[in-house]
Amino acid sequence: MREEILRIIEKNAKISIEDLAKLLGEDPVKVAEEIDAMEKESIICGYHTLINWEKTDKEQVVGMIEVRVTPQKEQGFDKIAESIYQHKEVKAVYLMSGAYDFTVILECASMRDVARFVSEKLSAMDSVLSTATHFVLKKYKDHGTVIVNRKSDERILVTP
Amino acid sequence: MRNPLSNKVTALEPSGIRKFFDIVSEMPDAISLGVGEPDFDTPWHIRKEGITSLEKGRTFYTSNLGLKELRTEICSYLKRRYGLSYVWNKQILVTVGGSEAIDMALRAMLNSGDEVIIPQPSYVSYLPCTVMADGVPVILELEEKDNFKVTREKLLGCITPKTKVLIMPFPNNPTGSIMTKEDLEDIVDIIIENDIYVISDEIYSELSYKGDHVSIASLPGMYDRTIVINGFSKSFAMTGWRLGYAAGPELIIEQMVKLHQYAIMCAPTTSQYAAVQALRNGEDDVEMMRDAYNQRRRYLLSCMREMNLECFEPFGAFYIFPNIKRLGMSSDEFALRLLKEEKVAVVPGTAFGKCGEGFIRISYAYSLDNLKTAIERVKHFINRLDLGE
Numbered sequence: 001m002r003e004e005i006l007r008i009i010e011k012n013a014k015i016s017i018e019d020l021a022k023l024l025g026e027d028p029v030k031v032a033e034e035i036d037a038m039e040k041e042s043i044i045c046g047y048h049t050l051i052n053w054e055k056t057d058k059e060q061v062v063g064m065i066e067v068r069v070t071p072q073k074e075q076g077f078d079k080i081a082e083s084i085y086q087h088k089e090v091k092a093v094y095l096m097s098g099a100y101d102f103t104v105i106l107e108c109a110s111m112r113d114v115a116r117f118v119s120e121k122l123s124a125m126d127s128v129l130s131t132a133t134h135f136v137l138k139k140y141k142d143h144g145t146v147i148v149n150r151k152s153d154e155r156i157l158v159t160p
Numbered sequence: 161m162r163n164p165l166s167n168k169v170t171a172l173e174p175s176g177i178r179k180f181f182d183i184v185s186e187m188p189d190a191i192s193l194g195v196g197e198p199d200f201d202t203p204w205h206i207r208k209e210g211i212t213s214l215e216k217g218r219t220f221y222t223s224n225l226g227l228k229e230l231r232t233e234i235c236s237y238l239k240r241r242y243g244l245s246y247v248w249n250k251q252i253l254v255t256v257g258g259s260e261a262i263d264m265a266l267r268a269m270l271n272s273g274d275e276v277i278i279p280q281p282s283y284v285s286y287l288p289c290t291v292m293a294d295g296v297p298v299i300l301e302l303e304e305k306d307n308f309k310v311t312r313e314k315l316l317g318c319i320t321p322k323t324k325v326l327i328m329p330f331p332n333n334p335t336g337s338i339m340t341k342e343d344l345e346d347i348v349d350i351i352i353e354n355d356i357y358v359i360s361d362e363i364y365s366e367l368s369y370k371g372d373h374v375s376i377a378s379l380p381g382m383y384d385r386t387i388v389i390n391g392f393s394k395s396f397a398m399t400g401w402r403l404g405y406a407a408g409p410e411l412i413i414e415q416m417v418k419l420h421q422y423a424i425m426c427a428p429t430t431s432q433y434a435a436v437q438a439l440r441n442g443e444d445d446v447e448m449m450r451d452a453y454n455q456r457r458r459y460l461l462s463c464m465r466e467m468n469l470e471c472f473e474p475f476g477a478f479y480i481f482p483n484i485k486r487l488g489m490s491s492d493e494f495a496l497r498l499l500k501e502e503k504v505a506v507v508p509g510t511a512f513g514k515c516g517e518g519f520i521r522i523s524y525a526y527s528l529d530n531l532k533t534a535i536e537r538v539k540h541f542i543n544r545l546d547l548g549e
Contacts, residue, residue, distance in 0.1 A: 008455070012528075021530070025458035153530075157505055158181040158194035160284045160333075 001026060005034060006043070011144070013047040036122075040133070052147050060107060062136035063114040067102040067122065068129040077101065080127050089117060100132070111135065162334040172291060175284045175333050176511035180495065184505045191534045196333060198478070199525045200396035200452075201434045202434070203445040206396060209437035210430045218219065218429055224421040226254025226405070233439040234405055242365070242375040244388065250410045253417055254427045258363040258391040258404035260420070263289045265359050265387045265406055266325070270295040274324040274466045279310050280513025281481075282329040296322070301515040304472055304483060308337035315350050325357050328376055331364035334512045334521035335481040336457075336474020341374040343381040357412075358386045363404065364393035366446050370475040377408075384409050394473075394477070395446055396438040401431035429440040453478050456531060461533045467542045478525045481509065485518040487545050495520060501544075502537040 004024055009015060017035075021028035038044045053060045069080050077095055084104055085093045104122070106118040108114045118131055139147050184190055201207075225231060233249040238244040246252055255261040262285055266276065272294040278286045279300040290297045300318045302308040310328070330339045336521060351358060358376055365373040377386035392402025460480050464471040471482035484494050491508035498504050507523075509516025524531060 004451075004455075007451075015528075019459070019532070022459040022462040023455040023528070025462070066317065155195050155197060155199070156181070156191040157184045157190065157195040158177060158507060160175065160177045160509075 001031075002038065002043075005031065006038070009044075009047075011036075013049075029040060050145055050147075053138075059109055061079055061105040061109070061111050061114055062139075063108065063111075063118075064134045064136065065102075065104040065106065065118060065122065066100040066132040066134075067097075067104055068100045068131075069102065069125075069127045070129055072127050075127065080125070083125060084122070087117070087121060089113070161416045162296065168292065172288050177284060177507060178243055180505075180507060180511060183496070184499065187499065187503060187505075188467070190499060190503045190505050191530065192539070193522045193524075193526065193531075193534050194505040194507045195523050195525055197399040197525060198394060198449065198526060200397040200449055202396065202398050202401070203438075203442060204503075206398070206434050206438045208446075210401070210434035213430050218433060220429060221252075222426045222429050222432055224417055224426055225249070225252065226427055227429075227436065229436050230254055230432045230439075233436050234407065237439050238375075238407060239392075242373070243257070243378050244375055244383075244407065247410070251413055253406045253413050253420060254432060255404045255406060255420065256424055256427050257393060257402045258361060258389050259285055260424065261387075261389045261391075261404050261406040261416075262359065262361060262417040263292075264419050265389065265408075266290055266295060267293040267419055268412055269293075269325055269357060269359075269387075271324075273322060275320060275322040276325045276327065277315070277318045277356075278327050278428075279314075279329060281308075281334050281509055281516035281519070282327070282512055283304050283333050284512065286327050286329070286361075295325070298323070299468060299513065299515070301513075302332075302335065302337070303515075304519075307472055308332060308335040308481070309339050309343050310347060312347055312350060315347055318407075319350070319354050319356070323354060325359055326351060328358050328360040330360075330362070331368055331373065331476025333364065333477050333509065334479050334509065334516070335519075336477045336479045337472075337516035338368055338370065338373070338474075338476035339376075340371070341379075344374060344376050344379055348376070348382055351385070352381045356385070358382065359389065360386055361389045363389065363391050364477040365390060366484055367450060367453060367478060368476050369457060371452070371477075387412055392435050392438055396435075396442050397445075397449065398434070398438065399523060401428070401434060401436050403427055403431040418442070442530065453524060455525070456528065459528070460522060460524055460535070463539075467539055468546075469542065478523055480522050480524065481519050482522065483519055487542070491520055498538065498541050502541045504534050504537045504541075506538075510541055 017028050017032050021031045081093050089106050089108050091107050094103045096103055106114055118133055231252040234252050235246050235248045266289045270293040274295050275298050276290045276295045277300050279302050287297045298318050300314050338397050360376050375384050376389050387406055387408035390408050392398040464482050469482045471480055474480055491510045495506055495508040507521040509519030
């Protein structure tokens with residue numbers, strides 16, 4: 001049941017327990033307990049909203065930074081990651097395989113704020129060797145959801 | 161001037177579903193629960209293959225029977241999924257949807273006066289296609305108490321010395337009923353003893369929610385007397401591509417090919433290339449869609465319980481078939497009032513045969529949001545009826 005719950009709420013965190021229970025053919029009380037348990041076990045880490053900020057008045061820049069680091073003595077990647085993800089403008093940090101070590105995703109009000117973050121905060125860290133900053137120009141699909149060109153149901157209303 | 165029309169065609173009843181469609185199409189703001197096709201788009205990798213075939217200029221006829229690649233893929237699919245072995249160049253005919261295969265099979269098999277047993281409620285074309293092939297339809301009335309399955313008693317009651325063909329429409333549109341291996345085993349001895357051929361319309365075979373679908377052709381003694389009809393419309397969400405197929409004894413397929421080559425020439429080439437891709441790499445897509453349908457199926461069933469509408473649990477296709485008899489009106493009246501008063505379109509059970517009276521077909525080929533809104537309105541309608549309005 002857990003995997004099926006997760007697959008549904010991954011797409012729709014807003015779904016009510018009652019509807020979820022109906023989809024699963026389970027008792028609502030049991031479903032609620034299962035979700036509680038998964039929250040406690042940090043399998044479910046949060047509920048967020050997928051927003052197309054471009055349609056709002058808010059100015060926002062998303063930067064993706066490739067970061068190369070040298071792990072310091074007694075300081076593995078995890079420790080470095082922590083000192084990066086503690087910054088509130090950092091939305092995501094991933095340890096990567098390949099040519100660089102971390103992908104850092106930033107959301108800031110302006111490009112200057114991103115630049116300031118990279119030069120003053122990121123590059124200032126002892127373990128950071130180099131950074132390469134990219135800016136997101138347009139989001140087409142996010143979290144498995146297509147943001148542009150949402151289409152309507154064009155099927156004939158009644159068919160055999 | 162002389163009457164330009166054929167008496168046989170003129171005498172055919174127009175499909176009940178079309179009549180209802182005409183009324184619905186006058187109401188653009190109606191929410192529909194009336195479609196008989198998936199709400200999913202054809203998976204992208206399959207569409208892409210169709211596009212690529214166009215880019216490469218593959219815009220010619222294929223062989224009458226269909227592309228070799230497609231027929232070999234169909235053979236390995238039928239083997240893999242249903243344990244059925246066919247020879248690709250002798251026993252497979254690629255058709256314009258499953259519906260063409262139904263028509264061709266009946267025309268290839270029937271002589272004037274041969275009887276065809278058609279279980280109803282069922283898809284709208286078996287009866288007219290039988291009539292056009294000079295066959296005589298014998299209706300087997302499926303009943304809710306039997307979970308809309310073909311039982312021994314019912315089958316025996318329909319057999320006469322003239323019986324030649326039995327249509328087996330499972331998983332069933334509109335009831336959602338399936339026939340398990342045990343259910344099929346229960347009737348095959350009757351089919352064999354009476355030397356009856358079966359046209360098994362398995363177009364919904366991938367949408368089975370209680371274990372894997374079993375093809376009647378895979379049961380002992382049935383292979384040589386069964387035409388299996390299947391296709392891409394429901395399983396791969398490819399209705400508009402118009403692609404299906406028939407698999408069966410060479411003797412029958414050979415004659416179907418003749419009809420097909422004169423009437424159709426070949427199934428659409430673009431669709432055939434896309435279908436090769438569907439069979440090679442589409443299994444995950446089918447599973448994803450099946451899981452989604454299954455969730456909605458459970459959702460609707462529990463909504464029916466809340467409304468106190470009796471509804472047998474269907475395990476196939478994407479329909480539920482609730483019983484509305486307790487509301488004291490006919491299926492047509494119910495569907496019409498629901499449409500006019502709450503702007504929700506469902507299909508009256510009678511569109512699928514007279515014995516569909518007292519039932520309506522609700523399709524769950526819709527997003528959950530859509531289902532929720534529509535079901536709220538149905539609830540409102542039923543509440544009003546229960547209060548005696």
